[in-house]
Amino acid sequence: MMNKPVIFMFSGQGSQYYQMGKELYENNAQFRYWMDHCNEIVSPLIQTSLVDVLYGKEGKSKPFDRLLYSNPALLCIEYCQVKVLKELGIQPDFLLGYSLGELTASVISGSVSLEDGIQLVVDIAKLAEQRTQSAAMLAIMESKAIMAKSPDLFEQCWCTGTNFQENFVVCGLPHVIQNLQGCLNNINIISQVLPVKYGFHTELIDPIEEEFKQVVKKIKFSSASVPIISASRNEVIKELKEDYLWEVIRFPVNFEQTVDKILEKGDYVFIDSGPSGTLATFVKYMLPSNSGSVSFQMINQFGRDLNAIEKLKTSLLENVI
Structure with missing residues (x-):
């Protein structure tokens, strides 16, 4: 077990790219199994295979900015990375989401089912594309x-x-x-x-508020099995309410303030379960020089996924009792 509480972090729109997680998909049975499972849920909703969109001919350098595809892609990639972490014996004590990553956290926590979570992020994409202006x-x-x-x-x-x-x-x-x-x-x-073409966290998305809230009313919420640290509310959430999900996409994210508040309570192991490693980098910039906290990423767009996972395992061993 870890000698410090473990926080899984989930990034939002802007951290996605084509081919993210491809090497894991091709070489890690756990990741592939769950990605295929997610794909079965997503594909009828977006009228195409998400796996084909992700791992097709588009290279990492082309902006992955079609919301209908990038929203569920982020949720699914992060969900599958957590499955890999848990297979390695790494369990979270807290879940910290950034923007759309808070919706991933709600799924990982068990508050929202995977099916409802995928449906929700697809609905958000459709509403934004149909009802809001480009930003x-x-x-x-x-x-x-x-x-x-x-x-x-x-x-x-x-x-x-x-x-x-x-x-x-x-x-x-x-x-x-x-x-x-x-x-x-x-x-x-x-x-x-x-690579974000809509005005989330601003009044530009207010036109979708009522329809969004109607969608959320269909979701059956359960108690969180792992507490969620909300970067929109800057507090720990154990019971999700309908308005919370609107706040997540409507109001600004203060990641710095949220992490500073966490660090006041002690030392933690932060693991970035997003595709780009950006949140791990943010945390590293915030850690005081004398901090006992550590921050790791799983994968990013610059390295090899399998090497990144091995490096994570090795690094974590140094933080095991």
């Missing part, structure tokens, strides 16, 4: 204080996520984000457009 998101490598210092730059933008001290995300209409990135380039501030 764009930009990750900015700078303190969020720049928004107050340069209000004209950010006049038509919303902050949708605070990741760590010098990393936050804004959303706006596509031409606004394009102009903002140009201005940031001119003052040597690094930014990156994320």
Whole structure:
């Protein structure tokens, strides 16, 4: 067993890419079994094979930004990675989700069934694509204080996520984000457009609120077998309520504040069960130099999945009693 509580982390939109988890799918029987199971649930809902979409001809460098496919892909990839972790004997004490990752956490916790979770993320995608206008998101490598210092730059933008001290995300209409990135380039501030084409965590998705809540009413909630740490509410949740799921996609994410609050309570093992390792990186930037907490990723788009899993196993052995 671990000598520190284990937190599984789940990233949201923006962390996805084509071919994510492919090497695991081809070489890890547990991952493949559950991915095929998820695919059977998803495929009738999206009118195509999710596995074919993920592992077809598109390379990692092409933006994977069709919400109808990327939403269920993220949930399924994260769900299957947890199955791999559990096969390795690694169990979570807490689940921490970022945006859509909170919906993954609700499934992993047992609060929402896999079938309902997949149906929900597909419904969110369909509603967003049909009822909301296009938007764009930009990750900015700078303190969020720049928004107050340069209000004209950010006049038509919303902050949708605070990741760590010098990393936050804004959303706006596509031409606004394009102009903002140009201005940031001119003052040597690094930014990156994320593969997200809708205005989650802003008023741009308000047109889907009523229909979304009607969808959620069909879900049968159960008690969470593993507590969820909500990055939207910045608190531990054991019983899911209907409004919580709307808050997850509507209001900004404060990942930095959530992790800081966790770290005040002691030392933890953070394991990023998302596809890109971004949350593990965020946590590393936040850990004090004298911290006993550690942060690991499972896979990312730059390395080999199997090597990444082996590295994770080796690293975790150092944190076993």
